Amino acid sequence: MFPALRNLVDQVTLPSEQLNDSLVWTDIDSEQVVKQSSLFAELCGVLRAIEIAAQRNWLNLWIETDSSLVVLAFKNSSLIPWSLRNRWPNCQVKLRSMNFM
Template sequence: MGTIVAWIKEGSLLIKAPMGNSVLDLQILQGLNLKGIPRKAPKIIPVVWHLPIADWVKVSTDGLAKGNPGPTASGSVFRNCRGFVKGFYGLSLGIRSAFFAKLKSVILAVSFAWEKGWNKLWIESDSFAVISSLQNYTFKPPWPLLNEW
């Protein structure tokens, strides 16, 4: 048993990656008298949601994929200038990429707003790639979204 612990201690000197930070990991390391390599604290960025101006509708939209590609979903929430919910949706998109899901979410949000007659739309997305695509007049969407784009 002593030899195994010595090997573990010697091998731990070669490890450069951070530990998983679970309670079990910490207990195992303490039991073996080893020091763990803690992960760096995440950078916390404060985010403030702002109301849209009068006569505008703000849509917070997102898409996600479990895996890339993987099962995807899309959803949006529409709010008026007082913060009240005017509409929302959520739906499954099948097996796709995360970018596809996020872009499809914006396309669906614009379509939903158009059908409701909300022609002053403030789109909010957490995807830099999607926002950049919206601002780029030469952007070519994935072919399954070409007609909707």
């Protein structure tokens, strides 16, 4: 993995979450490692970016993704995995105070 990408990934992942070298998202929960889908990984990245932007009081946020499912998730929240559904509405509220593209 490119060093710059690894640094960015390290900034947006939570302590209990990791990306391995083949960019497969893993969620570490006590003793069990559960592999998640690429949609889960991309949504976690988007949600974390929104949370960081709000925390730093940024007014402009531009998110790019090549995942059509992530784009559709903004229109249809039923696509959001249940484990992320508590963060989703919180991030939508945060986006209302930003110029978001």
